[in-house]
Amino acid sequence: MKILLIGSGGREHALAWAISASPLCDRLYIAPGNPGTAQCGENVVIDIADHQAVASFCKLRGIEFVVVGPEGPLVDGIADALSAAGIKVFGPSKAAAQLEGSKAFTKELCAQFNIPTAGFGRFSDAVSAKAYVAAQGAPIVIKADGLAAGKGVVMAETLAEADDAIEMMFAGGLGAAGAEVVIEEWMIGEEASFFALCDGTHALALASAQDHKRVGDGDTGPNTGGMGAYSPAPVMTPALEERVMVEIIRPTLAGMAERGTPFKGVLFAGLMITAQGPKLIEYNVRFGDPECEVLMPRLRSDIVPALLASCDGVLDAVDLRWSDEAALTVVLAARGYPASPEKGSVIRDVEKAEALDKVLVFHAGTKQTASDLVADGGRVLNVVGLGKSVGEAQDRAYAAVDAIDWPEGFCRRDIGWQAVKREREG
Structure with missing residues (x-):
């Protein structure tokens, strides 16, 4: 099977790494990709905002399956355009992608179907x-x-x-x-990321994860796209995961189907674990970034059949196996992020980090020049460590970070602190 992956970030490098390992994948194209994804398949230059151009490329190359990484094309309706052209695509329709495209849409859905979330108001x-x-x-x-x-x-x-x-x-x-602005109550608790593959009717929970949104150590400074993540998240016990499925994920699927906008793809629920139980902060309609970078290394099953099952409505026949090991990723960002990241600085010794035991490096905002790997975005590299505990994974990730020669980059030094604290106290 020839597969096209849409996107260029760390999430897409992690997905490309997982998809390329599938026996079902004969050829992987990534549009536009990055220097990391080029190691997993062929990067191709297509205007992903031009849905007809994407469909034409698929027809020309005989591509049978498209996996959409980022939210922008989904909210803009790329899944609808590819489906209309007879091409199977992993990702929700434009109507269903409103779960991420409009926070007001999601809050109203929660209100209609009694899905626990923060109190809110919407204003224009x-x-x-x-x-x-x-x-x-x-x-x-x-x-x-x-x-x-x-x-x-x-x-x-x-x-x-x-x-x-x-x-x-x-x-x-x-x-x-x-x-339009949505104003919400400030919820108290611990955040967690919960992912479920969906086929319009059925939902299959994935492993849990937790990310770190604030730019600085100790959860200080402005919010970012994410400065690091780890999996599993100890706060998400099996009992709590079942509550999330029963109280949040399944009612959402049922509500979307009742509204005539069934959801197919991956549902990413940002949760607040409060004293009253789990509450929905917001939905995303794609894999999290950087959470995807810790989920894919822990997945022991072939990812491609599960993605296909989401499209075909047969997720109830799928079971996924996960490694008992923990994974932790540290984001190396360019100086000035998240406001005005500095581009163009040279990054050296990534291969030294990759040579370390149980370490992976996923590219996010890099560019390969004739002679050097350079920074070309805000979040530039995702350095992943694996271990028997979150603490061991953390040690490996930071050892790899320190092996990379990039004076113009920075990172948080406390990724995984909550889980490591639990491990030490437990």
Whole structure:
């Protein structure tokens, strides 16, 4: 089978690594890919925003299956265009992708189908939004309704911070994403990432993970797309995972089907584990990044049949096996991230890190010049360690980070701290 993978980040390198290992994959193309994915298949230059161009490429090369990595093309309807052209695609329709494309859409779905989530209000003007904040008090969470590349959430600890965030969004600071704003109660608890493959009717839970959104050690500084992650997440016990399936995932699938927009693909639930139980923070309609970089190394089953089953409506016949080992990834980011990352600096000795035992390096924002590997984005490399415990995986990941020669890069030094603390106390 010839397969096309859409995307260019660390998530796509991890997916390319897993897909290329499948006996079902005869040839893997990645559009546009990165220097890391080039080791797993053939990078191709296609305008992924031009859905007809993607479909034409698939017809020309005899591609039978397309896996869409990032959320943008899904929200824009690439799955619909490929399906209409008779090409099987992993990822939800444009209508179903609203679960990520519009936070207001998801909050209203939760309200209709009694899915536990934070209390909220939705607003299309600054005056009413500020009045709501004044009535609710701080701390409070301000979210742009649309896609904002991980920058559309402000955790406002004061009323002044909330008002500034509202002003910024309605003034166009996040473009069209901030045309409508969702304001939520500040939930107390521990965050976790929960993934489930879905075929419109059935859902198959994947391994749990936990990421670190704040840029600085100790969960300080602005939110990012994610500075690191680990799997499994000790907070997600088997009993808690079952609650998430019963109270959140299955009602969502049933609700989407009832609305006439069945969800097929991977459902990524960002959760807050509160004193009352798990509550939905938000949905994403694709694999998490950097969570994908710790899930794929732990997956012992072939990923391709599971992705195909999601498309074909037969997930109930699929069972996945996971390694008992833990995986932890540290994101190496370019100086200036998340505001204005500096591009072009040379990265050396990645191969030294990759040569270490139980270490993988996934590329996210790199570019290969004639002579050097250089930084070409904000989050640049994902350095993964595997081990018998999260602590052992952490040690391996940071040893690999320290083997890489990149003075212009930085990382958090405390990825996995909650799990490591649990291990030491347990």
